[in-house]
Amino acid sequence: MPISRAWSSGFSRVRSELRLCRGVRGLLLCAVAGATGAMAGMPDTTRQAALVHMVREDCGSCHGLTLRGGLGPSLLPVSLQRLTAEDVAAVILHGRPGTPMPPFLGILDADEAHWIAHQLRQGFPQEPARP
Numbered sequence: 001m002p003i004s005r006a007w008s009s010g011f012s013r014v015r016s017e018l019r020l021c022r023g024v025r026g027l028l029l030c031a032v033a034g035a036t037g038a039m040a041g042m043p044d045t046t047r048q049a050a051l052v053h054m055v056r057e058d059c060g061s062c063h064g065l066t067l068r069g070g071l072g073p074s075l076l077p078v079s080l081q082r083l084t085a086e087d088v089a090a091v092i093l094h095g096r097p098g099t100p101m102p103p104f105l106g107i108l109d110a111d112e113a114h115w116i117a118h119q120l121r122q123g124f125p126q127e128p129a130r131p
């Protein structure tokens with residue numbers, strides 16, 4: 001699905017979620033959606049933890065465990081400044097045809113790719129230390 005379509009379907013979802021918020025009965029639904037981050041089309045916190053793990057392990061296998069580059073280029077904020085978050089999300093979803101960068105569409109949805117793109121551009125979170 002082209003990224004623009006993915007976005008507009010995301011927007012219409014947010015719009016319909018906003019519609020839920022109208023009226024007193026809606027307020028409760030809205031609060032629940034807001035608490036899980038679902039309203040903004042953002043992955044919930046459990047999924048965010050899984051995404052952080054996936055990026056560090058899977059993306060890290062090509063982009064380096066510290067994301068400073070390996071087979072693939074560095075994914076540190078300073079390296080991604082020349083790209084918009086949209087560009088980064090598009091590379092994640094569709095890959096770079098003709099290069100080893102694979103498409104992740106099917107593994108990640110558009111919201112998840114955008115979330116990862118935003119995190120990468122501002123400094124990707126570390127995984128919490130495990131006991």
Ligand code: HEC
Pocket residue numbers: 055058059060061062063071072073074075079080088091092096099100101102104116
């Ligand atoms: C099989 C190896 C491989 C894996 C796995 C991989 N990448 Fe890549 N990635 C590459 C290569 C190689 C390039 C450079 C492509 C090119 O020449 O333009 C790239 C390019 C990119 C770029 C563009 C960087 C730039 O400066 O232009 C981004 C962003 C990116 N990858 C993110 C990711 C993310 C996020 C993941 C995990 C979801 C991931 N990649 C997984 C190999 C990989």
